[in-house]
Amino acid sequence: MTMAGHDRSGLRKVRLYGVLLALLGLMMLPFYTMFSSTFKPESEIFSAPATLFPSDPSFQAYVEVWSQTDVLLWIGNSFIISLGTVVLTLLLAIPAAYSCARNDFVGKRTFLLSVLVVQMFAPVVLIVGLFDVITQFGLFNTYLAVIIPAAAFTLPFNVWMLYGYFKTIPVALEESARIDGASQLQILTKIVLPLTKPALVASITYTFLYAWNRLLFVLTFLTDSAKYNIPRGVFSMVGALQTDWRMMLTVSVIGIIPLLILFAFLEEYIVAGMTAGAVKE
Amino acid sequence: MSLAEEYTEASEDSRLERGLAYVQRNSRAYLLIAPAALFLLAVVGYPIIETFRLSLYRSPADSTIETFVGLQHYVEIFDSDIFYRLLWQTGRWVLAGVAGKTVLGLLIAVHLKGDIRGRKFFRTAFLIPWGIPYAISAVVFRWIEHPQFGYLNAILLKLGVIEQGIGILGNPSIAWLGVVVADIWIGTPFMAIIFLAGLQSIPQELYEAAAIDGAEKWHQFRYITLPQLKSVILIATLLSTIWTFVSFDVIWTMTGGGPISSTATLVIHIYQVGLQNGNLGRGAAYSVIGFLFLLVFAIIYLRIYTRGGDEL
Numbered sequence: 001m002t003m004a005g006h007d008r009s010g011l012r013k014v015r016l017y018g019v020l021l022a023l024l025g026l027m028m029l030p031f032y033t034m035f036s037s038t039f040k041p042e043s044e045i046f047s048a049p050a051t052l053f054p055s056d057p058s059f060q061a062y063v064e065v066w067s068q069t070d071v072l073l074w075i076g077n078s079f080i081i082s083l084g085t086v087v088l089t090l091l092l093a094i095p096a097a098y099s100c101a102r103n104d105f106v107g108k109r110t111f112l113l114s115v116l117v118v119q120m121f122a123p124v125v126l127i128v129g130l131f132d133v134i135t136q137f138g139l140f141n142t143y144l145a146v147i148i149p150a151a152a153f154t155l156p157f158n159v160w161m162l163y164g165y166f167k168t169i170p171v172a173l174e175e176s177a178r179i180d181g182a183s184q185l186q187i188l189t190k191i192v193l194p195l196t197k198p199a200l201v202a203s204i205t206y207t208f209l210y211a212w213n214r215l216l217f218v219l220t221f222l223t224d225s226a227k228y229n230i231p232r233g234v235f236s237m238v239g240a241l242q243t244d245w246r247m248m249l250t251v252s253v254i255g256i257i258p259l260l261i262l263f264a265f266l267e268e269y270i271v272a273g274m275t276a277g278a279v280k281e
Numbered sequence: 282m283s284l285a286e287e288y289t290e291a292s293e294d295s296r297l298e299r300g301l302a303y304v305q306r307n308s309r310a311y312l313l314i315a316p317a318a319l320f321l322l323a324v325v326g327y328p329i330i331e332t333f334r335l336s337l338y339r340s341p342a343d344s345t346i347e348t349f350v351g352l353q354h355y356v357e358i359f360d361s362d363i364f365y366r367l368l369w370q371t372g373r374w375v376l377a378g379v380a381g382k383t384v385l386g387l388l389i390a391v392h393l394k395g396d397i398r399g400r401k402f403f404r405t406a407f408l409i410p411w412g413i414p415y416a417i418s419a420v421v422f423r424w425i426e427h428p429q430f431g432y433l434n435a436i437l438l439k440l441g442v443i444e445q446g447i448g449i450l451g452n453p454s455i456a457w458l459g460v461v462v463a464d465i466w467i468g469t470p471f472m473a474i475i476f477l478a479g480l481q482s483i484p485q486e487l488y489e490a491a492a493i494d495g496a497e498k499w500h501q502f503r504y505i506t507l508p509q510l511k512s513v514i515l516i517a518t519l520l521s522t523i524w525t526f527v528s529f530d531v532i533w534t535m536t537g538g539g540p541i542s543s544t545a546t547l548v549i550h551i552y553q554v555g556l557q558n559g560n561l562g563r564g565a566a567y568s569v570i571g572f573l574f575l576l577v578f579a580i581i582y583l584r585i586y587t588r589g590g591d592e593l
Contacts, residue, residue, distance in 0.1 A: 020392045023385075024406055030466065031409070033432045034421045048446065049435035050427075092317040099313035106303070111314055113583065118325050120579045122527030124548045125571035128335065128555040128564040129328030152324035155317060213414040215530040220556060231416035235534055238420060245424055252417045259413055267405045270412070274471060275478040 038062070038250045045246050061250040068244075071251045073226065074233035078212055078255075081146050081229055085211035086204050088151040093158035093203070098188065100159075101166035112163070119156035123149060123216055134221050145221035146229075150214065154207040161206075161276055165199035166192065202273035205266050212259065230255035329572070335565035347562075354566035363542075363550075371526065371546040374461060378525040381465035383518055386472025391502070393473070394480045404474070411470035419534035422463035426450055450536055453543040460535045460544050464528055472517055479513030480506065516585055523578050527571075547571055 037045055039057040065071055100108055123130070130149055139145040169192060177187050193200065215231040222228065228236060234255065237248040263270065304311060336354055338347040358364050389407055393400060410418065425432050428448030437443045449459035487505050496504070507514075527548050532538065538545035538553060545553070551571060555564015 016392060016395065016397075019388075020397070020403060023389050023392065024403065027407060027410060027466070027469070030418070030421045030425060033425050037424065046430055048429045049438050050430050050432050052432065052435060052439075092320055095313040096317035099310045103307060103310035105307045105310045108310075108314075111318060113587075115317075115321065116583065116586070117579050118321055120523055120575055120582065121325060121329075121572075122523070122548075122575065124527050124529045125551065125568050125575060126325065126328050126332065127552065128561055128568050129330075129332035130324075131556060132331050132335065132561065133324075133328050148324055152321060155321065159317065209412055213412070215414070215416045215534065219533075231414040231530070234414070234420055235416050238423075238534065245427075245430070248420060249424065252420060255417060256413045260409070263405055263408060263412060267401065267408065270408065271404065271474055271478075274474050 034249050034252060038246065038253055040246070042246060061246050062254075065247055065250045065254065069237070069247055069251055070225075070228070070233060071230075071254055074228050074230045074251075075255070075258075077143075077227055078229040080143055081150070081218075082208045082211040084143060084147040085150040085154065086207045088147060089154050089158050089207050090200075090203070092151070093155055093162055094188075094193075097159050097162035098166055098192070100163050102171070112160070115156045115159050118152070121153075123153055127216065127220060131220060139221070141222055141224045141227070143227060146217040147211070149217050149221075150207075150211045154210050157206055157273070157276075158203045161199050161203050161273065162196065164276070165196050169195050198269065198272065201266060202269040202276070205262065205270055206273045208262070209259070209270075332565045332568045332572075335561050336569050338562045340561045341559075350562070354563050355569075358563075358566055358570070366542075367545065367547050367550050370457065370543070374457060374464075374528075374546050375522060375525045377458075377461050378464050378468065378528070379518055379521050381461070382468040382472045382521055382525075383514070385465065385469045386476050386517075389469070389473040390476035390480055391506070393477050404477070407473055408470050410466050411468070415467060415528075415530035416534045418463055418467050419531045422459070422466070423450065423535055426459050451540055453540045456536055456540060457544045460532055463535060464525065464531050467531065468521060468525065472521060475513060475517045476510065479510050483509045512585070516582070519578065519582055519585070523575065523582075526574065526578075547574075 036052075036054055038061045039054040039059070040051070041056065041058060041060065044051060044055060096111075100112060134140055134145050134149075139148070173191055173195075174187050177191050182190070212229070213231065215235060218227075218229050218232040219235065222232070225236070230251075234248060234252055237244060237251065337349060337351060339350045339353070340347045393403055393407075397403065424430075426449045428434065428446055428451065431446075433449075434443070434446040438446070450456050483506065487509070488501060491501050491505060526546075528546075529548050529552065532544055532546065532549050533552070536544040538549040547567065548571060551564050551567045554560050554567060558564075
């Protein structure tokens with residue numbers, strides 16, 4: 001390779017990383033404003049124009065937040081709602097997906113396609129009807145009022161994800177286990193599910209995130225502030241006239257830390273889940 | 282009884298029998314999908330029917346008495362200026378949002394495609410805005426755009442672009458832009474990840490052949506990348522259109538649809554009318570109109586998804 005060619009590829013690399021870092025910086029900017037504001041004392045956060053760097057960084061906000069807000073309660077509720085949704089969704093999705101992957105029967109195509117349509121049926125256009133149904137069943141102000149709709153709207157993704165994966169597991173494996181005298185349930189829990197781990201992890205992460213992040217159901221079906229989750233808690237701190245920005249941003253930081261840990265460990269599964277419906281191999 | 286009648290009766294009988302025998306033979310298959318199917322019927326199917334029913338009734342917020350009014354809600358909606366304003370506001374919201382997400386997503390994906398050191402780090406970092414609560418992103422953007430203490434004003438002042446702090450979210454003519462920026466930020470990672478996966482499935486030989494022919498980078502993008510990525514772009518923008526159309530949490534947390542309803546979209550209006558004002562009937566009628574939009578999107582999606590033979 002000539003010197004000129006070498007220079008050019010080097011230059012291209014510099015430009016490539018330059019653009020990437022610029023894009024990353026742009027996308028990280030909101031996080032910077034959030035984090036940096038939480039390290040400012042009260043007087044600095046309410047000074048105009050804003051200082052771009054905290055002049056005297058302190059952790060004071062992270063000390064006060066536990067006593068001044070209900071952040072611990074909200075996190076606890078977020079876990080209850082997210083884990084409840086995960087359990088309910090999987091209990092419904094695993095049998096359905098397994099049945100579709102292993103059997104051919106009339107109505108299977110209809111079932112799978114209507115499930116796909118449900119995914120498109122955004123909860124917000126259904127919220128008026130849902131509100132009516134939730135109150136009819138006396139679920140208003142219970143965790144189930146949030147868990148049930150969240151499970152319904154994460155079910156499609158779970159069914160399709162697991163269905164696609166179950167199909168790749170050879171039937172021969174199950175048949176040999178059946179000959180050895182294993183029951184249907186044993187086959188599912190001991191042989192099929194362990195092999196499905198990547199799809200299960202993707203499903204669980206997607207469902208967990210969905211339930212953790214959504215405001216709509218909690219806003220509509222839970223008025224009892226003791227059951228607020230993180231998004232609802234943050235929303236409740238937005239005041240009509242006055243907002244305690246320092247506390248609100250600190251709660252926000254704490255509310256996304258569990259998610260950052262999740263991303264760091266499960267990034268590949270999340271990406272696999274995101275691309276499942278859109279990119280056909 | 283004529284012979285023909287006897288014959289049809291017999292065949293109907295046996296058809297029923299055959300049907301029952303079929304279900305019995307496949308009983309385990311049906312039993313396993315039954316919980317999921319019934320659950321969806323109860324939690325999604327029933328509310329859909331309930332929404333249609335409610336849209337034919339007038340149900341004042343201060344009473345439990347429903348009066349049947351037929352299609353009156355629809356007539357009133359199509360007669361009102363509000364509806365057409367909502368359509369316009371929803372249209373610009375979706376167009377600007379999807380365009381922004383697509384362009385930014387492509388830009389990120391194209392730059393992440395090659396042999397990048399630390400790609401996993403970059404991919405994870407770019408993913409984060411998509412995966413955190415929308416309400417949190419919304420308050421952060423509210424803070425950035427704060428008329429007095431916001432970072433945006435501080436930066437613009439420092440750069441000398443403006444001389445006085447501006448209040449974006451309080452200004453009816455530009456508030457929607459302040460909100461759509463947040464929505465683009467949230468929706469871009471999904472597009473980037475999908476496009477990246479699509480880019481990685483393009484055969485490398487195509488680029489090598491083009492490079493030998495001396496094609497420039499831009500031409501490679503225009504004549505190889507874009508055509509090869511066509512179906513991925515189609516599906517991703519369609520999904521993004523749906524999600525932007527129904528985006529609720531961000532708008533609700535940033536502006537609640539205001540000021541003077543300038544950031545309200547169709548779904549925001551559904552919530553305001555149906556749940557905030559408690560006018561279930563009118564809210565339901567708006568919801569049905571929302572269904573129709575989603576139905577069109579869903580049909581297109583299913584067409585694309587099931588195209589090219591039996592994939593189930």
